[in-house]
Amino acid sequence: MKAMILAAGYGKRMRPLTDHTPKPLLQAGGKALIEYHIEALRDAGFASLVINSGWLGDTLAEALGDGSRYGIPIVWSHEGTPLETAGGIKRALPLLGDAPFALINGDIWTDYDVSRLLIECDDPVHLVLVDNPPHHPQGDFHLTDTARLRDNTDPRLTYAGIGRFDPALFAALPEGEAKLAPVLRQAMARDAASGEHHRGQWWDIGTPERLDELDRLLTQR
Template identity: 45%
Template sequence: MSVSNSPNSIPCLLLAAGRGERMRPLTDELPKPLLTIKNKSLLAWHLEALSAADVENVVINHAWLGNKIEEALGNGSQFDLNITYSPEISALETAGGIRKALPLLNPSDYFLVINGDVFSPNLPLQGLLDQVSALRSMPNQPLAHLLMVPNPNQHPEGDFYLKDSKVTNEPLDGAEKLTFSGIGLYHQELFKDLELNVPSKLAPLLRVAMAKNRVSGEKYAGPWHDVGTPQRLQELNAAHE
């Protein structure tokens, strides 16, 4: 197991608890994040990128068929990572899942979260992790730093506005409305008031933090895909043959 001396080495949570209803029948017997592109599961793509970026500790939450995720990935040694699991009896939504996994993540402040069902080969994780020291040095420390992407065809209206490095829910002069990639850095303080084991969505927490000017972000124009339907999965596999 490699040991990183990087001051920006922080834990990562991979979100893998969703049922993947739109992916049925593919997800009837397999969790969505174990679906494969180029014979490699979506989770494996992330884990290889995390290992290359010197992240050491990874937590994966799961609910639907979670035992299959544990069987496939084990303790992470095949990726030179330490993997632990945060099982959910029923999915707790994004923020609820993060809240439940926090004791396993045990961050000093910031940690990384990646949606298990996005496909982003060549994801510049090192650049994102390098933001941590900058976030720590800010007087009004951001509670979240979001990777934003151009709006995909299936989500043309976008999510939030980005101007310079500020992310808001309200339009700003000169701001661009973009889609949240499902990849971000979070400060543990963002989740401090959430009740344990209660389903909670992430967007309302982010909007409250945005109103306090405590959400930053950056635009990523590289390859990124929300693998939301069997057709999209098929198209991605065809493109990577």
């Protein structure tokens, strides 16, 4: 299976750190955020990675290269202007192929076992959810006792930025900017979306303060 790491955002909330450094290259515990994902996906047995790039994309691609340094092939989907999540996936479809793929946000840190995404699933959408963090107390989606995802039902959990997707979900999207949420809600309306609740570590690195907190945690380990 292939995996895609989303790395095309501007990282505006992280300025001035991201004025000259792509957000996924910001370091915590002596390592770039995106390197934790690359190594975890490699160790789980994923065949190759697609990484999209936007803001400072040349800097990101130069730093990570073709993946030979990490022991897993990396191919690049350069967007120039970021296309949002679904738009970025649509642009990368020729690189992802026709089989389901794993997706992970490049600006999170987690101890989630990504090898779980290799397990075959009948649903075209499978999301990893986490407890609602203080900065997102309302959550995103409801997870039923039978692992089905629902919209507009409480209680809600937060989408972790980790999932498994069928590329056919994005095939009919027009080229250009497109958000992921409408795609997810359409799948939920068809009862075609499953999920799981990860109760371990998960960090959304949305502010310099959270990056500092994560750095202290990882440095102490």
